[in-house]
Amino acid sequence: MSNARLLDEIRRRRQELYELAASLVRIPSENPPGDTTEIASFIKRYLEERGLVPRVYEPKSRLPNIVATLGAGRPNLVLSGHLDEFPAGEGWTVPPFAGLLSDGKIVGRGAGDMKAGLAVALFVVTLLREHAVDLRGRLTLAFASDEETGGRWGTEWLLANVDDVRSDACLIGESSGTWSIGIGEKGVLWMRIKASGVSGHAAYGQGESAISKVLRSLERMTAVAGKRARMSKEIAAVIRRQRPIVEKRWGRGTGRMAERLTTNVGTIRGGGQVNLIPSRSEAEVDFRLPPGMKTATLEALIRRRVSALRLRDVELEVLNRCDSYVTSPGDPLITALVRSGHDVLGAAPCPVIRLGYTDGRFFRRAGIPTAVYGPRVHGMGGPDEFVEQDEVLDVALVHMGAVLDYLGAKA
Structure with a gap:
C-alpha cells in the first residue's frame, strides 16, 4: 500500500481512532496511586488481537510497562507514551472517566495527557501491521507507567533493561499542539x-x-x-525563532523563559x-x-x-x-516530522525547546534523538480536560508520514 493510501485509510477510519482514545480515557490510571494494570491489560489485548506480541515488564508491583515491536533490524524507531495520568480531582461538569465524544472533542481525564497520544501510536503500528508494510527497520512501542511521579519504574527502567527501547530515535505523542515539535526541554x-x-x-x-x-x-x-548560560549557536537559533511564537501560544513572558x-x-x-x-x-x-x-x-x-x-x-x-538535553533540529526524525507536518497541515511545525519536561529527557540523556509531537490538551490537570478530534487525526497523519519517511518501506 502506498504512503498516500495509508494516510487516506487513517482519514477514512478516523472514528475508530477517536473511539480508541475514548476507550483508553474510560480506564482510570490516576497517579497517585499509579496502578496501571487495567489499562496495560487493555493495550495488551488490543495488540494481541491485531497480531502483535506485546511483552509486559513490571519492575514494581502494579506498575507494568508494555513493549511491542513491528519489523526487524535497524534503524529502530520507538513510539513512547505513558499509561498514567493526573488524579481526576474535583470541579468536573461531566464524569471524568466517561470518555465522551462530543462537539468534536474527546473529553475526560488523561484525554490529552496522554491517552490520545497512546491511541495514535497504537493506531499507526496496528495499521502498518494490518497492511503488511515492510519497513526498513523496526517500529517499537514503549508504553510506561510512573511518568507523572518521576519515571523511575517506567521509561528510565525500560531504557536501562530492555534492548528494544534503546533505539535510534524516539517519537512521543505527548501534548504539544500541532504547531510545534518539542526537540528539547529545560x-x-x-x-x-x-x-x-x-x-x-x-x-x-x-x-x-x-x-x-x-x-x-x-x-x-x-x-x-x-541567569543565562552559554549554548550552541544551533540551540540559540531555535530559541530565537520560537520566541514570538510561544509568547502567543504559551502566554505572556514565556518567549524568553527557555533561555533563562x-x-x-x-x-x-x-x-x-x-x-x-x-x-x-x-x-x-x-x-x-x-x-x-x-x-x-x-x-x-x-x-x-x-x-x-x-x-x-x-x-x-x-x-x-x-540536565537539559536537546536534539538537533537537523536530525532525520525532526526533519521527517517537519516535512510530514507541512504535507498534512500546509505549514511546517516549529521545533521548540519546551519549558516542562517529559519522558523524552531519559531518551535524550541516553543519546537518542527524541521528538515530542501530540495534540494540544485543554485543561490539563484540571476539570473537563479535552482534546479536539480533528487535531488527534492530524497528529496521527503526521506520525504516520514521519514513520514512513524515517523508516521507509522496502521495494
Missing part, C-alpha cells in the same frame, strides 16, 4: 531546605525561628532567577500556632535550567549562597535533577 533541579530552631513563647522572643531561617535562605536561593533560569517556591511548611516560635520549617524549590546550564553547577552555587548566611542547623537536599 533542565530541572528540585531542592528542599530544612531548618531547625528553638521554640519559645512569641511574646518573650526567647527562641530561634526556623521559619525565619528558611525565609532568609529562600531569598538567596531564588535570587538566581534570570526560573525558580518557584512550591511548598513551605513550619510552625504550629501563631504565638509560638517555630522550631521546624522546610520548603521546596523548583529550578528550571536553560540549555547549557548544569544542575551540578547550579546546586553548588545554591549551597554557597545559603552557606554564606552562616545560619545554624540548615540543611539542603536534592529531590530531583535532570
Whole structure:
C-alpha cells in the first residue's frame, strides 16, 4: 500500500481512532496511586488481537510497562507514551472517566495527557501491521507507567533493561499542539531546605525561628532567577525563532523563559500556632535550567549562597535533577516530522525547546534523538480536560508520514 493510501485509510477510519482514545480515557490510571494494570491489560489485548506480541515488564508491583515491536533490524524507531495520568480531582461538569465524544472533542481525564497520544501510536503500528508494510527497520512501542511521579519504574527502567527501547530515535505523542515539535526541554533541579530552631513563647522572643531561617535562605536561593548560560549557536537559533511564537501560544513572558533560569517556591511548611516560635520549617524549590546550564553547577552555587548566611542547623537536599538535553533540529526524525507536518497541515511545525519536561529527557540523556509531537490538551490537570478530534487525526497523519519517511518501506 502506498504512503498516500495509508494516510487516506487513517482519514477514512478516523472514528475508530477517536473511539480508541475514548476507550483508553474510560480506564482510570490516576497517579497517585499509579496502578496501571487495567489499562496495560487493555493495550495488551488490543495488540494481541491485531497480531502483535506485546511483552509486559513490571519492575514494581502494579506498575507494568508494555513493549511491542513491528519489523526487524535497524534503524529502530520507538513510539513512547505513558499509561498514567493526573488524579481526576474535583470541579468536573461531566464524569471524568466517561470518555465522551462530543462537539468534536474527546473529553475526560488523561484525554490529552496522554491517552490520545497512546491511541495514535497504537493506531499507526496496528495499521502498518494490518497492511503488511515492510519497513526498513523496526517500529517499537514503549508504553510506561510512573511518568507523572518521576519515571523511575517506567521509561528510565525500560531504557536501562530492555534492548528494544534503546533505539535510534524516539517519537512521543505527548501534548504539544500541532504547531510545534518539542526537540528539547529545560533542565530541572528540585531542592528542599530544612531548618531547625528553638521554640519559645512569641511574646518573650526567647527562641530561634526556623521559619525565619528558611525565609532568609529562600531569598538567596531564588535570587538566581534570570541567569543565562552559554549554548550552541544551533540551540540559540531555535530559541530565537520560537520566541514570538510561544509568547502567543504559551502566554505572556514565556518567549524568553527557555533561555533563562526560573525558580518557584512550591511548598513551605513550619510552625504550629501563631504565638509560638517555630522550631521546624522546610520548603521546596523548583529550578528550571536553560540549555547549557548544569544542575551540578547550579546546586553548588545554591549551597554557597545559603552557606554564606552562616545560619545554624540548615540543611539542603536534592529531590530531583535532570540536565537539559536537546536534539538537533537537523536530525532525520525532526526533519521527517517537519516535512510530514507541512504535507498534512500546509505549514511546517516549529521545533521548540519546551519549558516542562517529559519522558523524552531519559531518551535524550541516553543519546537518542527524541521528538515530542501530540495534540494540544485543554485543561490539563484540571476539570473537563479535552482534546479536539480533528487535531488527534492530524497528529496521527503526521506520525504516520514521519514513520514512513524515517523508516521507509522496502521495494
